[in-house]
Amino acid sequence: MGVESHGIDQLQTPALVFDLDILRSNISTMASVLPGSHLRPHMKATKCTSLAREQLRAGHLSFTCATPREMIGMAEAGLGADLLLANETLDAARLSAMAKLQDSSMITVAIDSDETLQAVAKAGIRNVLIDVNVGLPRCGCTSSDAGRLADKARKLGIHVRGVMGYEGHLMMVLDKSERLAKVAESMQLLSDAAQDVGGTIISAGGTGTYDLHADTAVTEIQAGSYSLMDTQYAQHGFPFRQAAWIVGTVISSNSSWSVVDVGLKSLGMDHGNPTIDSHSVWFCSDEHTTFSTPDGPPPSVGSQIRVTPAHIDPTIAMHANAWIISDNKIFDQWAIDLRGW
Amino acid sequence: MGVESHGIDQLQTPALVFDLDILRSNISTMASVLPGSHLRPHMKATKCTSLAREQLRAGHLSFTCATPREMIGMAEAGLGADLLLANETLDAARLSAMAKLQDSSMITVAIDSDETLQAVAKAGIRNVLIDVNVGLPRCGCTSSDAGRLADKARKLGIHVRGVMGYEGHLMMVLDKSERLAKVAESMQLLSDAAQDVGGTIISAGGTGTYDLHADTAVTEIQAGSYSLMDTQYAQHGFPFRQAAWIVGTVISSNSSWSVVDVGLKSLGMDHGNPTIDSHSVWFCSDEHTTFSTPDGPPPSVGSQIRVTPAHIDPTIAMHANAWIISDNKIFDQWAIDLRGW
Numbered sequence: 001m002g003v004e005s006h007g008i009d010q011l012q013t014p015a016l017v018f019d020l021d022i023l024r025s026n027i028s029t030m031a032s033v034l035p036g037s038h039l040r041p042h043m044k045a046t047k048c049t050s051l052a053r054e055q056l057r058a059g060h061l062s063f064t065c066a067t068p069r070e071m072i073g074m075a076e077a078g079l080g081a082d083l084l085l086a087n088e089t090l091d092a093a094r095l096s097a098m099a100k101l102q103d104s105s106m107i108t109v110a111i112d113s114d115e116t117l118q119a120v121a122k123a124g125i126r127n128v129l130i131d132v133n134v135g136l137p138r139c140g141c142t143s144s145d146a147g148r149l150a151d152k153a154r155k156l157g158i159h160v161r162g163v164m165g166y167e168g169h170l171m172m173v174l175d176k177s178e179r180l181a182k183v184a185e186s187m188q189l190l191s192d193a194a195q196d197v198g199g200t201i202i203s204a205g206g207t208g209t210y211d212l213h214a215d216t217a218v219t220e221i222q223a224g225s226y227s228l229m230d231t232q233y234a235q236h237g238f239p240f241r242q243a244a245w246i247v248g249t250v251i252s253s254n255s256s257w258s259v260v261d262v263g264l265k266s267l268g269m270d271h272g273n274p275t276i277d278s279h280s281v282w283f284c285s286d287e288h289t290t291f292s293t294p295d296g297p298p299p300s301v302g303s304q305i306r307v308t309p310a311h312i313d314p315t316i317a318m319h320a321n322a323w324i325i326s327d328n329k330i331f332d333q334w335a336i337d338l339r340g341w
Numbered sequence: 342m343g344v345e346s347h348g349i350d351q352l353q354t355p356a357l358v359f360d361l362d363i364l365r366s367n368i369s370t371m372a373s374v375l376p377g378s379h380l381r382p383h384m385k386a387t388k389c390t391s392l393a394r395e396q397l398r399a400g401h402l403s404f405t406c407a408t409p410r411e412m413i414g415m416a417e418a419g420l421g422a423d424l425l426l427a428n429e430t431l432d433a434a435r436l437s438a439m440a441k442l443q444d445s446s447m448i449t450v451a452i453d454s455d456e457t458l459q460a461v462a463k464a465g466i467r468n469v470l471i472d473v474n475v476g477l478p479r480c481g482c483t484s485s486d487a488g489r490l491a492d493k494a495r496k497l498g499i500h501v502r503g504v505m506g507y508e509g510h511l512m513m514v515l516d517k518s519e520r521l522a523k524v525a526e527s528m529q530l531l532s533d534a535a536q537d538v539g540g541t542i543i544s545a546g547g548t549g550t551y552d553l554h555a556d557t558a559v560t561e562i563q564a565g566s567y568s569l570m571d572t573q574y575a576q577h578g579f580p581f582r583q584a585a586w587i588v589g590t591v592i593s594s595n596s597s598w599s600v601v602d603v604g605l606k607s608l609g610m611d612h613g614n615p616t617i618d619s620h621s622v623w624f625c626s627d628e629h630t631t632f633s634t635p636d637g638p639p640p641s642v643g644s645q646i647r648v649t650p651a652h653i654d655p656t657i658a659m660h661a662n663a664w665i666i667s668d669n670k671i672f673d674q675w676a677i678d679l680r681g682w
Binding site: 094256 | 353354355385407408428429430431432434435453454456457460478479480481483509590592593594595597598600602605606609610611623625626627628629631641642643652654655658659661681682
């Protein structure tokens, strides 16, 4: 299908679509709050180098990744000015592949243990951040162990750029003043570690806490979902609007319910069911979502509707491409080119 | 990486693995209960033509698909002796692509409305089944409308091979006698429709009800998950064993919890958290699962563990390849080549 002069009704479904006007507005809004290096956009949410270029144009040169594949793909796309793998890996082959990129790209890898330090040292990774646990039971050393690990890294000739810590357990604290207080408390662990570690970077945060670090020591925020949004983050009332949907076709309909061809294989389900504006979602199957239309007649078979995912990150990873729309016209296609590991 | 002589500990993670011995045992067990055309293996669960060849070797020549991509991929792989799209589509381009396969493959498409009939007729599809709603609120016409739709199809020169109906709402009724009674009741709707429709095929069922159709009119069962299994279907105590896992590497560990690099992007989450033998799963993030080890020391950083998905179908669709293992040795790689739509 040629991408010009086609209406959105020509899409083969299920189809991931991004509204470029809203996407650009979200990126611009974020860049006004966290300009340039104050934001290190997280590629795990969007996995798309074309979208990263929009963030680059808004002034962000440094990016966060969750997988070696995201790191390598960003570097290969010419977006490697300052890439952080904000995650641990013991994979010698993938660490070596990232190390090979260091002549043309700036590669920094998080470490949180002697084992992950040894792995990056062996691969020849030159820059690390010490990943500090700030309350989410996931990766990160204790705040009190960060200095020791940094010293050990420096003895191996590795440059320690600073610390990172992800307060993921606080993203969905819905009361803003409570969220602010808890973020401050969590970030105290990180600034304590930063004192011991040294370096210039204190990296943390996400879309849920992007506006709560003015009084913390944090130097950069790792937010990604803000550009596309989802129904869970929408609960916060942020100045970011929904920019991504799965467009589906109604394939069956009766007086009680209708069925759209968008299901478990095109929607991340860990935050629950998707939503459909003006309709009530009943449940999802592999290739279907069943819904009813409480106010008004059911949609006709063959009509298109937009399904809004509850969690954008795993949803994006299920699609090979996104259709870029503006004013309900399709005018580009972006590859979701950072999928996999 | 060469695939010979490597132990499973050489896998790059997260990695989807199939145990070939267990997979073949599951396929053989099912073929003894539902030999040859009594089983129409469903490709939506496995999306892998190499796995379909194992089912072919066990005597099954006809297959079920949920998407045009699965239909076309199966035909192109030479597995097109009798392919059923057990789902509705209005997509003219994809219907035409399927119609073009009809010189070398047998293509049958489900219809449940005048609109879906018109779409298949326009594309030149020669064979249909009438999809009848048997209680699951999803696709399918009413039992009483099936005969009318079949007559209308025949007037358009289309061959109506019979009926299908999926009792998906009964797959997880855990009491077997209750499940049996409800399946019988549900299948009465289908056999009533079959009386009106004619043809030779009455297609229904899934892994959850594969052994409950001896006294129904059903001529073939559409089961797919049985070959790989998952923790949800394991609750039934079927003679099928778990054959698929996501192998991960422990990337962080302390005295309270550990983290493996298997997360929301490698696990279907609609049936809840995965399980890890001898460990207790806490929660999953995009690229992580956090778990504890109640009895014994935590696993060491760098060690591998197997994560068992709660729902196999969407899990498989997240992976480009599966590693085929036997006795913990890797000896083949199969493409999950039927992904997408």
